[in-house]
Amino acid sequence: MTDFLVNISPAWPIIIAGLIAAIIPNSNLRKGLALGAPVLAAILWMSAEHGQHGIIMFGGFELTTFRFDGLSRIWGLVFIIATFLNGLFGLHEKDRVTDAAGLIYSGAALAAVFAGDLLSLFLFWELTAISSVFLIWAARNKAAYRAGLRYLAVHVLSGVLLLTGALIRASETGNWAFEHIGLDSPGGLLIFLAFGIKCAFPFMHNWLQDAYPKATVVGTVILSAFTTKMAVYALARGYAGEDSLIYIGAIMTAFPVFFAVVENDLRKVLSYSVNNQLGFMVVGIGVGTHLALNGVAAHAFADIIFKGLLFMSMGAVLHRVGTVKASELGGLFKSMPLTTIFCIIGAMTISAFPLFSAFVTKSMILAAVAQEHHWLVFGVLIFASAGVLEHSGIKIPYFAFFAHDSGKRVKEAPANMLIAMAIASVLCIFLGIYYVPLYNLLPFQDAVYEPYTFDHVVGQMQLLLGAIFAFAFLLKVGAYPSEKRSINLDTDWFYRRFGDGIVRWAWTMLGRLSASIDNVIARSKTRMGSRLHEVFSPIGSLSRDIPSGVLTIWTSALLAIVMLVAYLAP
Amino acid sequence: MSHKTNKNDDHIHPLASLFMWTEAKWLKGAMVYILGFAFLAMASVDLFHHRHEYLDYAASTGFYAYAGFGAFVLAVMVGWFVIRGLLGREEDYWDKDAGDD
Structure with a gap:
């Protein structure tokens, strides 16, 4: 029995559950699948042994559907956790499209992470694109429909580039292995671009801010977890140590900060924040040392949970108030105090306050950058760390729950949303305090890192207090921009x-x-x-x-x- | 959906009292001074303790405190004047009928 389980990728129960959900009209059964499938996937994950499993023949090709190693293990676990939390968060929603698409998409992303060859990767890469677009279309309005079409076009392009690159590479090397690829061949360059699109590299990023805020309440939460982090995994697997990624990542951390400052749609602010956090991970992949790659894996793990938590809190606001426009919110702590607490926990985590998970994960990347003496990039990352405090640490909770009282009085979020947010909050704090289990999951156990040193705690608190004081100061002197109903052009204008x-x-x-x-x-x-x-x-x-x-x-x-x-x- | 009411209504959640202190008028006025004091106090730790850093400039006194303050102000100013000033458009810019949300 155990031998049998070892061969099955944890992705299959989730994908199959999604396919079944697509044909089941009873929503209670679908919700059972949404919660049961990730539990079954977790059992398979726990039963797994390092190595290549699940080898199947498909169209004359041998596909490795389940490669379980140090890198895929940690990504697999956090994807399973995210699938469960998303299922819990969406428990109140009776929408068959979201239920089915959410499960298939989550399973496909998990399968992509466990893919042992480029052909398997391509198949699941495309499945994530096709299934996830239904989470956007499920909003069932004109803007979502159009954004979904643009999203699909961009992601299909990514798939085409991946397949073309993989074909060229297979003709060069004689195999489809998904190992270190590098940029020294045309195939490698095309695959790099394919990964870059999904990872929202600069100038390829705007599909994210275009589509995510237009998806459903639950859909955005699901979307935030998988696509970009799957791409980070693929880059870590194929391009670790590529210098260009250091500078691409540095730009990714910095430019979204400026857009997020003046963005009125708080789910769009979080979408820019996704870009910003991805930048840290991309820098870490570019540095490529064991410490840096551990930092990437750890930060991706933490990010999926705290970013999911922030999207959940804004989803709860959207669900109850009907808008997440900062100009129309304020004072919601009076109606939604629990959501406020969870949002603040997410905000403190993304800002990397000590005792919260990002403090023990992001600092690994910063330390690796400093160790390699990338002084300019280190400076950009420090700027971006203050910037993330601005838009996600302060702006999101301040304008939604505090600031001027909008007078809106609504019900607290539904119980299932609160439970999902509570679990995510506990994980954010637990991993910030007791980080050993997370560190034990990291791919390189030879890279030792101690986050709670006096110097690190003092330095981080100095940075955060400096930025918080700047906010209070600007507010006091009237130099902080008020929120107004507007949009800002981005590369999607092109x-x-x-x-x-x-x-x-x-x-x-x-x-x-x-x-x-x-x-x-x-x-x-x-x-x-x-x-x-x-x-x-x-x-x-x-x-x-x-x-x-x-x-x-x-x-x-x-x-x-x-x-x-x-x-x-x- | 929401409905607007007066401040003294019955719709305030019992747990909201956890945050009611944030509305105290004295606190709003004093917040900048409290945070300013905390900022200076934390920055001054460097006067008594030399932080060990891999990069020399990061070890300079109060580096992170000033960097945090400066970076925040820079982000806000660039966002306000450059992004909103140059790239800001009306909410219905993309689609007069459907809006952007």
């Missing part, structure tokens, strides 16, 4: 307005060209018709009387030509 304009112009030009060609053809037809009419009509030239002598000459000439051809023919 394809939503500029690109769209070019396509529309080209379409119009094509229409005119087509009309001109039709016109020319019509005129030619008319001209030819009149010519033929002139020749063959009853009053045409061929109908005129022709002298018999001339006709005899022409008939003789034609006969001579026919005879000549017949004589010369072989």
